[in-house]
Amino acid sequence: MSERKDLREFAKDLKNLIETEVERANQIASAKGLIYIRDVLEELDPDALVRKKQIRRSGLPDLPNSTSGEVVLRFAPNPNGPLTIGHSRGIVINSQFAKKYNGKVVLRFDDTDTKVKPPLIDAYEWIEEEYEWITGKRPDVVIRASERMPVYLEYAEAMIREGFGYVCKCSSLQFKKLRDAGESSPYRNRTPRENLVDWAKMIDGTMREGEGVVRVKTSMDLPNPALRDWPALRIQHNDHPVVGNKYKVWPLLDFQSAIEDHEQGVTHIIRGKDLMDSTRKQKLLYEHFGWKYPETMYWGRVKVFEFGGFSTSGMKLSILENEYTGWDDIRLPTIKSLRRRGFDSDALRDFWLDLGLSQKDISISMQTLESFNVKKIDSSTSRRTFVRNPVQINLSWSKEINDILAPLELANHPEGTVKGNRIWPIQENLDSLLIEFDDFDSNSKLRLKDFADISLIKNEGIIESLERTDKRRIIHWLLESISCKAILHIPDGNEVVSYEGLIENYNLEEGNIYQLERVGFAKIEKILKNGIVEMIWLHG
């Protein structure tokens, strides 16, 4: 009926008709069987036999009010630390929309707070670099709010001059009381001239911190108290790591962001839904200036199961207190950590794009990201053997087996997507064979992967056959002669668990990711001078 709108008015009659027909079909079916019905339908309308599955919309939804080539988006982090997994959502979504509409992304550093969340001077470069890693290209425009101060101060002054902004000298507590009661600040109705005098005192530093703020005049009887005469600029006398002590007055996010979005011609803002009131405040400001506010979309809060509540400032503190080794500590939810561990940026993109844009608060699992990552890297990842907590086995074998012993050729990748073989010279080295402690069982029959069935009593093993003869457990193993010491660090909540063992020393390269057979994916971070291989866990 969705196809034949013309029939809708006859819906009632149709229903009766259909019911009788269904009844008839059922009778035929019970009399002659379903096969018969199927044959009839085959003649009548073969399509009816195919059940259509619904099609899933893929990719990002359409941006409202957008013209290709004219879309300008922005990503505006606070440079008080490097990017976290959460930030990467903003980068991925914005850059993807820019790609879809042939638009631009402005990377803007919202660094106008010198006190509560002071900028970290290194973070500017880190973030630019991380942006590039995630998206594969540089942002189209990079802006530091702190360097745009003259612009903001000019607009602030214009606002005061025009009479829709004023200097309020109430304490924050006083104003809160007035606001909640819907009453005006005593400074609300002063003339622009009076306000300009106070504004000058704010600017030159004679007015001290906390003694005054510039407010945007909205209305004191707005239903949402948060929007009533909201603060736009306040006094901060701290030094700013980028521009020093040049400015005594700094804009707050709502003002700075609103002005800069307009200056940059931003057409679409995608932000967290915690910023919904920010949108409303800014719209009121835009009305004063007579500007058109960008289209705005929101996403909900994201929680990563494996990581509890991490904040940038919290991490900064913990790093300072040596609880973590740095921003790239493998237990931290930072992009630095993910990169260090060997995650692929495409996997990160796929992951966020799959989640898309929704205002729901979500809890996500690293497992999902890991699954995306495996798909990206598996085919290009070489296999190696790593034996944790090695146990030495003394092997013996018969004359017959001795005659057929030959070097093993093990493929770098079972599907051959990584070319080449590793050669294991077994004949002369079989006496020093190692298996994992966890696989060791003092009385068992095992299959040494790709090599032989053995039976084991204590540490004495006998080769029963080179061919696989039964379903006995397959374990991985290593010859001491082709191994070197290695250590694998695995992040586990707030701990790092480290496994010592021996790794197959065939062509190991720093920075490469390997799949340790029967263990998982890991990256070689460093090969130490003494030959020990330091590895970091990626995922299973």
Add this chain to the structure above:
RNA sequence: GCUCGUGUGGUGUAGUUCGGCCCAUCAUGUCGCCCUCUCGAGGCGACGACCCGGGUUCAAAUCCCGGCACGAGCACCA
């Protein structure tokens, strides 16, 4: 308390704009099987959801009303 927002399987998502192609998509997860001499990859299958209650309608995940739950904002932070 005030203001705003969101409810689809364990998790995440499609479908909601404009009611009918929806006995609800896809992924992840769990379980089972196949393949593979890895616990990886691949293949096949199973499991599992429209927050609740009313209403409108021939027809409701979709529209309306009322609950309930969860979340956010109410900073001289971003």
